[in-house]
Amino acid sequence: MRKRHTPKDRLITVALHVALAAGLFFAAFPIYWMLSSSFKSNTEIFALPPTVLPKAFTLEAYAAILGDPVKLRFFFNSYFVAGAVTVLTVLIALLAAYGFSRFNFRGKGSLNTLIISTQTIPPITLLIPFFGLVVSYGIFDTYVALILTYLVFTLPYAILLMTGYLNTLPRDLDEAVAVDGGTSWTALWRVIVPISLPGIVATSVYTFLLCWNEFLFALTLTKSTSMRTVPIGIQLLMGQHAFEWNQMMAMSVLGSLPLLIIYLVAQRFFLAGMTAGSVK
Amino acid sequence: MTRQKRSHHRLKRAVAPYLYLSPSLLIIGLLMLLPMVTVIGYSFQNSAVLRRDPSFAGLKHYQAIFADPVFWASLWHTLYFTCMSVVFHMTIGMVFALMLNSDRINPTLRNILRVLYILPWLFTAVIIAVIWRLLLEPNGVVNSVLMQMGIIGSKVEWFSSPATALHAVTFANIWAGYPLFMVSLLAGLQGIPRDFYEAADIDGAKAYQKLIFITIPQLMPIIISISLLDFIWTMQVFPLIWITTGGGPIYSTEVLSTYTYKLAFSSYNLSQASASAVVILLISLGLTLLYIRCQKAR
Numbered sequence: 001m002r003k004r005h006t007p008k009d010r011l012i013t014v015a016l017h018v019a020l021a022a023g024l025f026f027a028a029f030p031i032y033w034m035l036s037s038s039f040k041s042n043t044e045i046f047a048l049p050p051t052v053l054p055k056a057f058t059l060e061a062y063a064a065i066l067g068d069p070v071k072l073r074f075f076f077n078s079y080f081v082a083g084a085v086t087v088l089t090v091l092i093a094l095l096a097a098y099g100f101s102r103f104n105f106r107g108k109g110s111l112n113t114l115i116i117s118t119q120t121i122p123p124i125t126l127l128i129p130f131f132g133l134v135v136s137y138g139i140f141d142t143y144v145a146l147i148l149t150y151l152v153f154t155l156p157y158a159i160l161l162m163t164g165y166l167n168t169l170p171r172d173l174d175e176a177v178a179v180d181g182g183t184s185w186t187a188l189w190r191v192i193v194p195i196s197l198p199g200i201v202a203t204s205v206y207t208f209l210l211c212w213n214e215f216l217f218a219l220t221l222t223k224s225t226s227m228r229t230v231p232i233g234i235q236l237l238m239g240q241h242a243f244e245w246n247q248m249m250a251m252s253v254l255g256s257l258p259l260l261i262i263y264l265v266a267q268r269f270f271l272a273g274m275t276a277g278s279v280k
Numbered sequence: 281m282t283r284q285k286r287s288h289h290r291l292k293r294a295v296a297p298y299l300y301l302s303p304s305l306l307i308i309g310l311l312m313l314l315p316m317v318t319v320i321g322y323s324f325q326n327s328a329v330l331r332r333d334p335s336f337a338g339l340k341h342y343q344a345i346f347a348d349p350v351f352w353a354s355l356w357h358t359l360y361f362t363c364m365s366v367v368f369h370m371t372i373g374m375v376f377a378l379m380l381n382s383d384r385i386n387p388t389l390r391n392i393l394r395v396l397y398i399l400p401w402l403f404t405a406v407i408i409a410v411i412w413r414l415l416l417e418p419n420g421v422v423n424s425v426l427m428q429m430g431i432i433g434s435k436v437e438w439f440s441s442p443a444t445a446l447h448a449v450t451f452a453n454i455w456a457g458y459p460l461f462m463v464s465l466l467a468g469l470q471g472i473p474r475d476f477y478e479a480a481d482i483d484g485a486k487a488y489q490k491l492i493f494i495t496i497p498q499l500m501p502i503i504i505s506i507s508l509l510d511f512i513w514t515m516q517v518f519p520l521i522w523i524t525t526g527g528g529p530i531y532s533t534e535v536l537s538t539y540t541y542k543l544a545f546s547s548y549n550l551s552q553a554s555a556s557a558v559v560i561l562l563i564s565l566g567l568t569l570l571y572i573r574c575q576k577a578r
Contacts (some may be wrong), residue, residue, distance in 0.1 A: 013384045020379055020393060027397045030455065033421060034411045045414075049428070050421045092303045099300030103293070111301070113572060118312055120509070120568040122516045124537045125557040128322065128544055129315035132329040152311040155304055184296050213404040215519035220545060231406040235523060238410065245414055252407040259402045267395070271463060 038062070038249035045245045061250035071251065073226055074233035078255075081146050081229060082211035088147070089154045089207045090162075090200055097162030098188050102174065118156045123216050126152070134221055141223045149217045154207045161206065165199025166192065202269040205262055209270075212258060230255040316561065322554035329550045341555035350531050351556065354539040361450050361521075361535060362514045366507055368454040373461025378495075380462075381469045394466070401459035409523035412452040413439065439525050442532035449524050449533050453517065461506055468502045469495070501574075508571040512564055536560050 037045050038061055039054040047055075065071050099105075100112065130149055139145045173195070174187035182190070193200075215231045222228055228236065234255065237248050263270045322328035326337045345351050376397050380390055400408070415422050416438040426432045438448040476494050485493070496503075518537040521527065527538040540560065544553035 016379060016382060016384055019375075020385065020389075023376055023379065024393060024396055026455070027399055030411050030415055031399050031403070033415060034407075037414060046417070046419045048419075048424060050424055092307065095300045096304035099297040103297035103300075105294070105297040108297075111305075115304075115308070116572060116575065117565075117568045118308060120512045120564050120571065121312065121316070122537070122557070122560045122564050124516065124518065124540050125319055125561040125564075126312065126315050127541075128329070128550055128554050128557055129318040130311075131544070132318065132322070132550075133315065135329070148311060151307060155307060159304060183292070215404075215406055215522075216541075231404055231519070234406050234410060238413075238523070248410055249414065252403075252410055256403055256407060259404075263398075263402055 034249050034252055038246060038253050040246055042244060042246050061244075061246035062254075064247050065250050065254060070225060071233060071237075074228055074230050075254070077143075077226075077228060078212060078230040079258075081143060081150065082208050084143070084147050085150045085154055085211045086204050086207045088151060089158045090204050092151075093155060093158035093162045093203060094193070094196075094200070095188075096159045097166050098184075098192065100159070100163045101166035102171070102184065115156050115159055119160075123153070127216060127220055130217070131220060140221065141227050143227075145221045146218060146229075149221065150211050150214060153214075154210050157210070158203045158207055161203045162196075162199055165196060165202070169195060198269070201266065205266060205269050208262070209259055319554050319557055319561075322551055323558050325551055327551065328554060330548065334551075337551060341552045342559075344552055345555050345559070350534060351539060353531055354534045354536050357446055357533060358515055358535040358537075360446065361453065361517070362511055364450045365453045365457060365514045366510050369458045369461050369510055370503065370507060372454070372458040373465055376458070376462045377465035377469055378491075380466060397462060398459045400456050401463075403456070405456070405517070405519040406523055408452060408456045409520050412448075412455075413524055416448060440529055442529050445525050445529060445533045449521055452524065453514065453520055456520070457510065457514065460510060464502050464506050465499060468499045472498045505571065505574050508567060508574060512567050512571070515564065515567075516560070 036052070036054055039057050039059070040051070041056060041058055041060065044051060044055060100108065126149075134140050134145045134149075139148075169192065174184070174191050177187035177191055178184070213231070214229070218229045218232050219235075222232070225236070230251075234248060234251055237244065237251060323341055324337055324339075325334035326340075327334050379385075380394055380397070385393075403411070414420060417423075418435045418437050422438075423432070423435050427435070436444060438444050472495065476498075477490060480490050480494060516537055517535070518541065521533055521535055521538055522541075525533040527534040527542065536556065537560070540553050540556040543549050543556060
């Protein structure tokens with residue numbers, strides 16, 4: 001046991017707490033500033049000296065965003081695309097993960113390596129051929145273009161995450177189905193899926209997050225304002241009204257809400273996804 | 281079971297995994313591997329994408345890129361941006377993880393701080409870019425505080441002066457990315473057996489000795505694999521730079537991704553952009569092979 005009451009020991013504890021406070025300031029101040037600016041009027045944002053708390057608290061920026069159908073459409077597009085990709089990814093990844101986790105087959109090792117390495121393919125490298133493909137198939141500026149391209153980036157992570165989860169489930173469970181004469185397909189849906197919900201949730205959360213954050217493909221493969229997603233919407237807002245900082249901050253707050261809520265409600269699942277590629 | 285039935289069953293077992301994997305392999309093959317081959321093809325064509333019957337260009341586009349001083353400047357900026365980011369992500373992540381893991385802080389405080397320290401991770405690159413633009417505006421809060429403290433004499437245009445722009449975007453990226461290290465190292469710290477430290481205590485080891493001889497060697501595999509992943513991902517950063525500086529002023533924050541994007545979608549030189557994209561792919565591939573070797577070694 002450590003001795004707690006020497007003066008030197010106390011000094012270390014105090015220093016540690018000072019450092020923790022400094023770390024907190026570093027981590028949280030920019031976010032606090034975004035939040036507080038979103039409740040200020042545009043003139044107050046650049047007031048000198050800066051006001052830490054909004055002096056004249058106002059919801060005008062939020063009203064401007066939520067009252068504008070163009071901006072609401074950005075949110076709808078983001079939710080729709082991210083939702084569709086999440087459902088597709090989880091289904092397809094579940095099947096692949098089941099194959100990896102429950103069967104031994106020729107080429108398993110190299111396929112696994114292939115999937116790990118696709119995580120690191122630079123998006124910019126795929127952007128140019130995707131652009132060529134999307135234009136030549138006439139799906140430029142559509143949901144289909146975004147959904148198909150996002151699927152490629154979410155799938156490898158989702159397969160690795162789901163495989164990792166299925167590997168933790170005992171094999172006896174589905175082997176029991178085989179003994180009773182059932183096929184592996186029945187075992188998957190009757191036995192594996194119901195007990196894999198935590199893995200499915202973690203995978204969904206991470207997939208949703210990847211789509212919600214995507215910028216490069218949304219920027220290049222869509223054109224009309226009605227097809228744009230939230231990240232592009234924020235950029236457009238910046239170009240159009242260079243000085244409407246309070247609206248930009250309000251839109252950023254609204255654009256961060258889904259991830260913040262998921263994080264606060266399902267921290268465990270969130271972290272499982274975020275560290276999927278790295279700690280195994 | 282009859283012999284026939286059993287062999288039928290065995291056949292099913294043999295085919296099943298490929299069936300389960302087929303949708304994924306189809307998507308990865310058609311939408312990832314095929315485009316990679318396509319982009320390599322484009323880089324050897326004249327007027328790729330834009331013309332129906334492009335002519336063969338040989339290595340022309342690669343030569344054009346390697347002769348372009350902006351390409352070399354972008355490569356250098358990418359390297360600076362990436363190395364600084366990874367080093368500071370690791371340092372800050374490690375310091376925060378060690379602090380949170382200390383038994384000198386109260387468990388409730390620890391849990392609250394852990395949630396708050398992860399915050400930068402929850403924000404999209406575009407939003408991070410917008411936040412830092414607001415903070416670093418010439419009339420913004422950072423300048424006003426620094427001036428009051430007497431650190432700077434006049435307003436600094438952080439993102440629009442060539443002297444500071446690259447450092448400013450790097451700083452914003454450092455802020456945005458350390459939580460990956462922090463979370464991974466925190467998990468790693470909790471996995472180090474207590475006996476190691478107890479044995480060291482019996483031998484009278486000092487705190488810094490325990491750090492150097494137990495903690496860091498135990499965390500090494502995590503440090504190496506996260507550094508490689510972080511390096512690969514940071515090298516590909518696009519939106520943060522695109523929104524804060526757009527690669528400017530006068531190319532001072534141009535990185536490989538913005539350089540390639542502009543070639544493709546501002547100059548519509550898709551062939552040369554493809555050549556540049558292939559160069560980025562090759563660098564990533566080299567690092568990926570290293571990463572896979574590290575993963576397998578574990």
